[in-house]
Amino acid sequence: MLAARCRRLKAEMGRVITITSGKGGVGKTTATANISAALAALGHKVVCIDADIGLRNLDVVLGLENRIVYDVVDVVEGRCKLRQAMIRDKRLEELYLLPAAQTRDKTAISPKDMKRVCEELAKDFDFVVIDSPAGIERGFKNAIAPADEIIIITNPEVSAVRDADRIIGIVEAEQKGPAKLVVNRINNELVNRGDMLAVADVLELLAVELIGIVPEDQAVLVSTNRGAPIALEAKSKTGQAFRDIARRLTGEQVPFTSGNGSGGFMGRLSKLIRTGGEKS
Amino acid sequence: MRNFMGLLNRKGSANTAKERLRLVLIHDRSTLPPGTMEELRDELIEVISRHVEVDRSSVRLEIAQDGRSQRLLADIPLKRADNRLPEEY
Numbered sequence: 001m002l003a004a005r006c007r008r009l010k011a012e013m014g015r016v017i018t019i020t021s022g023k024g025g026v027g028k029t030t031a032t033a034n035i036s037a038a039l040a041a042l043g044h045k046v047v048c049i050d051a052d053i054g055l056r057n058l059d060v061v062l063g064l065e066n067r068i069v070y071d072v073v074d075v076v077e078g079r080c081k082l083r084q085a086m087i088r089d090k091r092l093e094e095l096y097l098l099p100a101a102q103t104r105d106k107t108a109i110s111p112k113d114m115k116r117v118c119e120e121l122a123k124d125f126d127f128v129v130i131d132s133p134a135g136i137e138r139g140f141k142n143a144i145a146p147a148d149e150i151i152i153i154t155n156p157e158v159s160a161v162r163d164a165d166r167i168i169g170i171v172e173a174e175q176k177g178p179a180k181l182v183v184n185r186i187n188n189e190l191v192n193r194g195d196m197l198a199v200a201d202v203l204e205l206l207a208v209e210l211i212g213i214v215p216e217d218q219a220v221l222v223s224t225n226r227g228a229p230i231a232l233e234a235k236s237k238t239g240q241a242f243r244d245i246a247r248r249l250t251g252e253q254v255p256f257t258s259g260n261g262s263g264g265f266m267g268r269l270s271k272l273i274r275t276g277g278e279k280s
Numbered sequence: 281m282r283n284f285m286g287l288l289n290r291k292g293s294a295n296t297a298k299e300r301l302r303l304v305l306i307h308d309r310s311t312l313p314p315g316t317m318e319e320l321r322d323e324l325i326e327v328i329s330r331h332v333e334v335d336r337s338s339v340r341l342e343i344a345q346d347g348r349s350q351r352l353l354a355d356i357p358l359k360r361a362d363n364r365l366p367e368e369y
Contacts, residue, residue, distance in 0.1 A: 205301050
């Protein structure tokens with residue numbers, strides 16, 4: 001009976017999803033902003049948390065930097081209420097940001113603090129999306145501690161794939177797995193020329209489940225300049241890639257279409273997607 | 281022929297990356313401290329030799345990849361089957 005009650009409670013709680021990568025600069029913050037925006041655009045209540053204390057950026061990518069008063073460290077240290085630190089997005093009513101502190105370091109909060117904050121947020125939100133810092137130190141530990149699910153961002157490039165593999169191993173060992181993979185910055189022209197790892201190659205090496213393929217696109221830079229997530233641009237293919245990830249997260253079966261860096265071997269890709277899923 | 285090879289090479293930087301990564305990941309994922317394989321090999325031979333004769337020079341021990349998991353594969357050739365009946369018969 002208690003188990004049934006716990007299950008019901010759990011079902012009412014939102015999902016905590018951490019976005020991480022190991023290597024820096026692969027697109028974690030961009031992915032966090034866009035997946036969060038896409039989920040909110042689908043009508044879900046979403047809060048994203050910047051866990052990169054001392055190097056905050058999710059606020060500028062979302063275009064909310066001017067509205068920060070309090071941050072997550074203020075919440076943890078009791079200087080303000082959780083609600084006071086949360087910033088509501090100007091475009092999407094259901095999207096909120098909990099910013100990182102800029103003048104503190106990673107040790108200002110503990111994995112336990114993050115768990116407590118996320119538990120509180122998961123009562124009111126459908127999704128709590130955490131932007132993890134690069135590396136595997138304290139900040140990363142803070143970011144994965146409260147996670148129900150983990151999304152790993154990688155680029156089709158040796159160092160990013162290697163770091164992703166390391167992170168996947170840690171996530172498994174911490175029993176937060178199986179992690180799901182987003183291959184970001186795929187350039188079809190380079191893949192077809194044989195000078196970039198295809199998505200199928202990355203999947204074969206990492207043996208995890210794929211949840212998104214995002215093309216390399218200069219429009220991402222433009223949208224970041226403006227502080228407006230590309231996921232909200234209806235005509236953008238890259239925006240569509242992020243919207244597809246959001247829909248897959250909600251359990252929808254969204255096919256991976258061709259012309260997305262598969263290297264022309266869609267059969268090989270779909271076989272690997274299935275294998276990755278089974279291995280988990 | 282040189283042109284052909286040149287073409288293959290040019291085609292191959294992604295292939296090179298994949299091959300290099302394959303080897304690096306096997307190494308990164310390995311949880312065995314260095315030297316453990318040699319120790320394991322010697323100890324396995326010792327234990328098995330107590331029961332059957334082993335062709336020591338041909339024993340092979342390796343880590344194989346199976347998705348994200350690894351398995352230890354041992355190939356231990358025996359010297360030859362002993363078909364004599366046990367004495368108590």
